[in-house]
Amino acid sequence: MNKIVVGLLCGLILGAIDGGTAWFYPETRSVIGGILVGSSIKGMIVGLLSGWFARKVESTKWGVVVGAVVGAVLGLLFACLVAAMQHDHYLEIMLPGFVTGAIIGFLTQTMGTPAWRRAHGTSLPQSK
Amino acid sequence: MDVSDSVLDHLRRVAALPDLTGTRYELETEIGRGGLGVVYAARDRELDRRVALKVLDSAVVGEAQLIARLEHPAIVPVYETGTLPDGRAFYAMKLVVGARLDHYAAGPHSMGERLRVVRRVGEALAFAHARGAIHRDLKPQNVMVGEFGEVYVMDWGVEAVGGTPAFRAPDAHLDQRSDIFALGAVLQFVLSPNAPPALRAIAAKAMSADPASRYANAPALLADLERYQDGLAVEAWSEPLWHRLRRFGARNAMLLWLLAAFAAVKFLLFFLRNL
Numbered sequence: 001m002n003k004i005v006v007g008l009l010c011g012l013i014l015g016a017i018d019g020g021t022a023w024f025y026p027e028t029r030s031v032i033g034g035i036l037v038g039s040s041i042k043g044m045i046v047g048l049l050s051g052w053f054a055r056k057v058e059s060t061k062w063g064v065v066v067g068a069v070v071g072a073v074l075g076l077l078f079a080c081l082v083a084a085m086q087h088d089h090y091l092e093i094m095l096p097g098f099v100t101g102a103i104i105g106f107l108t109q110t111m112g113t114p115a116w117r118r119a120h121g122t123s124l125p126q127s128k
Numbered sequence: 129m130d131v132s133d134s135v136l137d138h139l140r141r142v143a144a145l146p147d148l149t150g151t152r153y154e155l156e157t158e159i160g161r162g163g164l165g166v167v168y169a170a171r172d173r174e175l176d177r178r179v180a181l182k183v184l185d186s187a188v189v190g191e192a193q194l195i196a197r198l199e200h201p202a203i204v205p206v207y208e209t210g211t212l213p214d215g216r217a218f219y220a221m222k223l224v225v226g227a228r229l230d231h232y233a234a235g236p237h238s239m240g241e242r243l244r245v246v247r248r249v250g251e252a253l254a255f256a257h258a259r260g261a262i263h264r265d266l267k268p269q270n271v272m273v274g275e276f277g278e279v280y281v282m283d284w285g286v287e288a289v290g291g292t293p294a295f296r297a298p299d300a301h302l303d304q305r306s307d308i309f310a311l312g313a314v315l316q317f318v319l320s321p322n323a324p325p326a327l328r329a330i331a332a333k334a335m336s337a338d339p340a341s342r343y344a345n346a347p348a349l350l351a352d353l354e355r356y357q358d359g360l361a362v363e364a365w366s367e368p369l370w371h372r373l374r375r376f377g378a379r380n381a382m383l384l385w386l387l388a389a390f391a392a393v394k395f396l397l398f399f400l401r402n403l
């Protein structure tokens with residue numbers, strides 16, 4: 001499984017979990033479906049970008065950083081969208097998005113097949 | 129005139145010095161006694177390099193031919209075999225500058241370095257066994273660690289004369305499993321007294337009195353060592369639950385911290401909103 005697919009799957013699952021925790025706020029239960037969809041899409045975008053980064057750079061540290069930053073930025077965008085509907089939830093969206101992005105970044109670095117292994121099989125190419 | 133024992137020993141050694149007439153070598157000094165012969169440092173006049181010269185007590189060159197067939201980074205290469213004017217067989221091999229494993233293990237080397245040496249020995253055994261060769265006398269004194277960390281296994285195919293009981297399998301017939309026993313004993317030798325139970329279990333499995341209970345071959349033992357170094361469970365040890373959880377935590381520390389951070393953020397936001 002390549003790292004982009006890993007990112008998409010992890011982003012979908014973690015995004016759904018992140019969105020699902022909104023159920024603990026009674027005022028959001030009426031729109032929980034929309035929150036779940038939006039959060040899952042947000043997670044998949046983070047996963048896609050983190051997976052793409054993981055194919056280019058093999059570094060757990062930078063994978064976590066990139067995932068966290070992308071998660072925070074997308075969280076800000078979504079929070080602005082929600083704020084436009086006159087519901088102010090910047091902290092509730094950005095902070096978990098930041099941590100979820102970090103987790104997705106970590107998972108895309110440690111799981112999935114690295115790009116070089118997909119190109120050359122299970123062993124490094126022999127020098128001639 | 130009485131002659132002391134030390135003088136007699138010296139005279140015997142001088143008398144036993146090999147006559148290298150007709151060879152390309154110049155004798156330097158005796159460096160050890162192993163297997164069925166004596167090992168000397170010598171100089172190859174033609175290639176202007178130092179070599180180790182093993183002069184065998186008998187005319188049998190089987191040991192040299194055995195080693196010469198085994199081309200492996202951890203098996204000392206044989207350059208030449210021949211017969212001295214006095215009829216004794218000899219072979220010239222790489223002169224390894226370094227320390228015997230028994231001396232190396234007494235030094236301040238990390239567990240990782242010690243396991244690396246044992247794994248190199250195991251790889252040499254695996255290579256030799258795959259080609260039908262058996263060491264028969266594997267022990268720390270027959271393993272050299274070079275000055276740059278290279279590992280060489282010496283004295284192949286020579287059954288121990290006396291030998292070191294701790295490294296000799298109790299088997300009636302020496303075969304590959306006897307070498308596995310010896311490899312386990314070497315592993316146990318390099319481990320510190322407070323070594324992890326997984327490593328001690330690997331050594332104990334290799335050193336089982338029943339050959340059928342040992343690792344089937346050297347690659348199986350090496351695979352267990354690799355699993356240990358990768359933080360995975362080893363076949364030799366059925367670890368208790370708390371140890372399995374601790375190992376899981378150690379391998380996945382960052383993930384667990386991130387998940388804990390996620391839960392903490394969620395709880396914090398929930399309580400802040402409900403204050």
